[in-house]
Amino acid sequence: MRSVEIAVVGAGPAGLSAALSAAGQGASVAIVERDEHLGGQLIKQTHKFFGSSRQEAGTRGMVIAGRLSEAVRGNAGIDVRLGSTVLGYYSDRVLYLEEPDRLSKLKAERTIFATGAAERMLTFGNNDRPGVYGAGAVQTLMNVHGVRPGRRVLMVGAGNIGLIVSYQLMQAGEEVAAIVEAAPRIGGYLVHAAKVRRAGVPIRTGYTVKEAVGEESVEGAVIWRLDEKWRPVPGTEERIDCDVICLATGLSPLTELMWQAGCRMAFVPELGGHVPWHDDDLRTSVEDIYVAGDASGVEEASAAMVGGRIAGLAAARSLGHSEGVEERLAEARRELAALRAGPTGEKIRRGLERLQQGGEGR
Amino acid sequence: MRIVEHPILDFKRGRLVRFTFEGRELEGFEGEPIAAALHAAGVRVLRRSAKLHRPRGFFCAIGNCSSCLMVVDGVPNVRVCVEKLRPGIRVERQEGHGELK
Ligand SMILES: Cc1cc2nc3c(=O)[nH]c(=O)nc-3n(C[C@H](O)[C@H](O)[C@H](O)COP(=O)(O)OP(=O)(O)OC[C@H]3O[C@@H](n4cnc5c(N)ncnc54)[C@H](O)[C@@H]3O)c2cc1C
Numbered sequence: 001m002r003s004v005e006i007a008v009v010g011a012g013p014a015g016l017s018a019a020l021s022a023a024g025q026g027a028s029v030a031i032v033e034r035d036e037h038l039g040g041q042l043i044k045q046t047h048k049f050f051g052s053s054r055q056e057a058g059t060r061g062m063v064i065a066g067r068l069s070e071a072v073r074g075n076a077g078i079d080v081r082l083g084s085t086v087l088g089y090y091s092d093r094v095l096y097l098e099e100p101d102r103l104s105k106l107k108a109e110r111t112i113f114a115t116g117a118a119e120r121m122l123t124f125g126n127n128d129r130p131g132v133y134g135a136g137a138v139q140t141l142m143n144v145h146g147v148r149p150g151r152r153v154l155m156v157g158a159g160n161i162g163l164i165v166s167y168q169l170m171q172a173g174e175e176v177a178a179i180v181e182a183a184p185r186i187g188g189y190l191v192h193a194a195k196v197r198r199a200g201v202p203i204r205t206g207y208t209v210k211e212a213v214g215e216e217s218v219e220g221a222v223i224w225r226l227d228e229k230w231r232p233v234p235g236t237e238e239r240i241d242c243d244v245i246c247l248a249t250g251l252s253p254l255t256e257l258m259w260q261a262g263c264r265m266a267f268v269p270e271l272g273g274h275v276p277w278h279d280d281d282l283r284t285s286v287e288d289i290y291v292a293g294d295a296s297g298v299e300e301a302s303a304a305m306v307g308g309r310i311a312g313l314a315a316a317r318s319l320g321h322s323e324g325v326e327e328r329l330a331e332a333r334r335e336l337a338a339l340r341a342g343p344t345g346e347k348i349r350r351g352l353e354r355l356q357q358g359g360e361g362r
Numbered sequence: 363m364r365i366v367e368h369p370i371l372d373f374k375r376g377r378l379v380r381f382t383f384e385g386r387e388l389e390g391f392e393g394e395p396i397a398a399a400l401h402a403a404g405v406r407v408l409r410r411s412a413k414l415h416r417p418r419g420f421f422c423a424i425g426n427c428s429s430c431l432m433v434v435d436g437v438p439n440v441r442v443c444v445e446k447l448r449p450g451i452r453v454e455r456q457e458g459h460g461e462l463k
Contacts, residue, residue, distance in 0.1 A: 034425065035444075046370045060370075118426045128429075130406040130419025137423035137443075145398040146365045146373035172365050216417050217406045254426070 004030040004079065006315050007095055007108035009086045009257065012040020013301045014293025015114035016068040017308030018315075022112075023077035025316035025325060030106060031078060032097060034085035038072060039065030040116055041136065042301055044143040046171070047164050061301060062143075068305075089261040093288055110288050110315040113258055114308060117251035117272060117294035122156060125211030131218025135165045135248035142172045150244035154221045155179040158203055160300075162248030163192035169246075170199055177242045180207040180223050182230065210237060212245055221245050251298045258295075261286055266358035270351025271297030277355060280333070281314035282307060290315050297355070299348055306336045363402045379449035396442035396453060397423065397430055408432050408442060409456040432456050436463060 006022045008015045011033035019031045037043060045061025072078050081099065088096040095106045119134035121127060131150065133141075135157070138149045153174055155166045158181035166176045179196065184206050186193050193203060206226050213220035225236035252273040259265060263276040264285035275297050276284040283290050292311040293304035309332045317325045340348050365373065376392035383405060390399025397408065397420050407417040408430050420430035425444040434440040435452050438460025442453070 119422055121421075128411070128416055128418060130408070130417055132421065133419075134422050137421060140423040141398060141401065142365060143371060145394050146368075146371070146375065147398050147402045148363045148365055149401075171369050173367075217419065 001094070001105045001107050002030075003107035004028050005108070005319055006030075006110045006112065006312070007032060007106060008112045008114060008312075009095070010040065010114040010116055010293070010295070011035070011038040011069075011072075011080075011082075012114060012116050012293055012304065013042050013065070013068060014116075014295070014304040014308035014311075015040070015112070016072050017305045018112045018114055018290075018292050018312035019072055019078050020068070020075065021309040021312030021328070022316045022321075023075050023312075025313065025321035025323070027077070027316040027319060027321050029078045030081060030108070031072065032081045032084045032086055032095070032106070034083070036083050038069035038080070038082070044136075044139040045164075045301075046143055046168055064301070086257060089257055089289075091262070109319055110290065111261075112282075112290040112292055112308075112311045112315055113255075113276075113295055114292045114304075114311075115254040115257065115295045117253050117298050119247065120250045120252055122209065122247050122249045124209045126214075127212060129212045129214055129218050130216070131214070131243055132212055132245045132247065135161050135246055138244070138246050139165055139168065142174075143168065148172055148174055149246070150218075150242070151175065152177050152242045153244040153246050154209070154223075154240050154242040155246050155248060156209055157181060157248035157250075158183075158186045158188055158193065158205065159248060159250075160188035160192060162246075163188040163196055165246065165248060166196045166201060167192070167199075170196075170201075176201045177240050178223075179203045180209065181205045182208045182226055184228075208232070209245065213239070218243050218245055251294060253295045253298060255295060258284065258289065258291065261289055263289060263291075266355055268297070268351045268354050268358065270347045270354060271299075275355065277358070280310075281329075282311040283314060283318075297348065297351060303336065303339050303348075306332055306339065310336070363404065376447075379447065381447060381449065381451045381453060383453045384455060390447045392449060393446050395423075396432070396434065396440075396445050396447050396451075399447050400442070400453070407455065410458065412458040415457075431460065433460060438462065 005027045008019045008031040023029045042061045042065035083100040085098045210222040210224045221240045225233045258276045290311040292308040379392045420443045423443045430443045431439045433454040
C-alpha cells in the first residue's frame with residue numbers, strides 16, 4: 001500500500017491551497033481528484049473576482065484556478081491523482097480510491113477533506129423535467145464544454161450565483177427571460193444586479209416557481225407571488241416562455257465521507273446544512289481529519305483558499321513540520337477574519353458561532 | 363446549440379466523431395461528456411424514472427446527482443454527464459433501474 005503524510009481529497013481552490021501550504025512546510029502530500037482536471041468549480045468561472053480578496057481581486061476565477069493548478073503540478077512534494085474518486089475512509093487512516101483502472105488504498109497520517117458542495121433542488125411541480133438545471137451545471141455546459149443550455153432561460157435566485165450566471169448566459173448568446181427571487185430583495189451584490197438589469201433582464205423579487213410546463217422537457221414555467229409570510233398568492237400566476245429553468249438556490253456541503261469517517265456533524269443553516277464540527281485549525285472531531293472550503297461551510301472561493309491554507313499548515317504542524325508555521329497560520333487567520341468582516345460576512349460569522357454551540361469540543 | 367463565438371472563452375474541442383443514440387447516428391467531439399454531445403444535438407431526455415416513467419435529464423453535470431444515468435455499450439447506470447464520448451459508442455435511454463446482462 002502506498003503511504004503519504006497528508007492526503008487531500010478534492011482539488012478545488014481549497015484542496016489546491018491546502019496541498020501547497022502543507023507541501024511548503026515539507027510534508028509529503030497526495031491530492032486526489034475525481035475529475036480529470038484540477039481547479040474544482042473555479043475552472044468555469046469566467047467573471048472577475050472583486051472587492052474582498054486582497055491578492056486576486058480583478059482576476060477571473062478560471063485564471064486563479066490555472067495559477068493554483070500550475071503551482072501544484074510544479075511542486076515535487078505533491079503527488080497528483082486525477083480521475084480518482086475517494087470512496088471511503090477506514091479508521092486505520094486508509095483511504096479507499098477508485099482510480100481509472102483499478103481500486104487501491106492509500107495510507108495517510110492526516111486527511112484533509114475539501115470535497116466542495118452540491119447544488120440544491122427546489123420544490124415545485126415537475127421539477128424533474130429535463131431542462132431544470134443547476135446553475136453550476138449550466139456554467140459547466142456553456143463555459144467548459146461550449147454548449148448552450150437552451151434558447152431562453154428563467155433564472156431562479158438573485159444571489160450572486162444567479163446574477164453572475166445570468167450575465168454569463170447572455171455572453172454565450174442566450175436570452176434570459178427573467179430572474180425570480182423569493183425574498184423581498186436581491187441577495188447578491190448590486191453591481192452584478194445592475195449589470196443584468198442594464199441588459200434588460202427583469203428581476204422579480206417576491207416571486208417563485210409554481211411549476212414547470214412541458215410534457216417531455218421544459219417548455220415554460222409558471223411563476224407566482226409570495227406574500228410577506230412566504231406563502232404563494234393564488235391568482236398571481238404568470239406564464240413565462242422558456243426552455244430552461246436554472247436553479248441558483250444554494251449549495252449543500254458534500255460531507256458523506258466525513259459522516260462515514262465518524263466526524264461529529266452539526267446542522268448549521270448559515271453554513272449550508274450539515275457540516276463537520278471543526279476548530280480554528282479546521283480540524284474535525286476525528287483527530288487525523290481536517291476539512292476545508294465549501295465542505296466546511298458554504299462560503300466563497302477566496303475564503304476556501306485561505307481555509308485550505310490553514311488546514312494544510314495545521315495538518316503539517318501536527319506531524320512536526322513546524323518551521324515558521326505559527327507566523328503563517330497567524331497571517332492566514334488574519335486574512336480570513338478580514339474576508340468575513342463587515343455585513344457580507346455576517347451570516348458566516350453567525351453560522352460559525354452556532355457550529356461551536358452545537359459542538360461539544362473534540 | 364454549440365457556442366461558436368464567445369467574448370472571453372476559446373473552446374478547445376477534440377476531433378469530431380460519430381456515435382449512436384437509440385440507433386440514430388449522431389456526431390460529437392471526442393472527450394467531451396456524452397451528455398454535452400447529446401445536448402448539443404438537441405437531446406434532453408436521457409432516461410425514464412423507475413416507477414412513474416417520468417422523463418429525466420441531467421441536473422448537476424458534475425457527477426453528483428445521478429439524474430443522467432444511461433445505458434452505454436450495454437452497460438446501465440452510466441453517469442453520462444462525466445462519461446467521455448468515444449468514437450462508435452452505443453448510447454441508449456435507460457428505462458428504470460437498468461439491467462446487467
Ligand atoms: C455557479 C457558481 C458561481 C460561483 N461564483 C463565485 C464567485 O464569483 N466568487 C467566489 O468567490 N465564489 C464563487 N462560487 C463559489 C466557489 O466556486 C466555491 O466557493 C469554491 O469553488 C469552493 O471551493 P472548494 O475547493 O471548497 O470546492 P470545489 O471547487 O467544489 O472543489 C471540490 C472538488 O472536490 C472534488 N471531489 C468531491 N468529492 C470527491 C471524492 N470523493 N473524491 C475525489 N474528489 C472529490 C470535486 O470533483 C471538486 O473538484 C461560485 C459557485 C458556483 C456553483
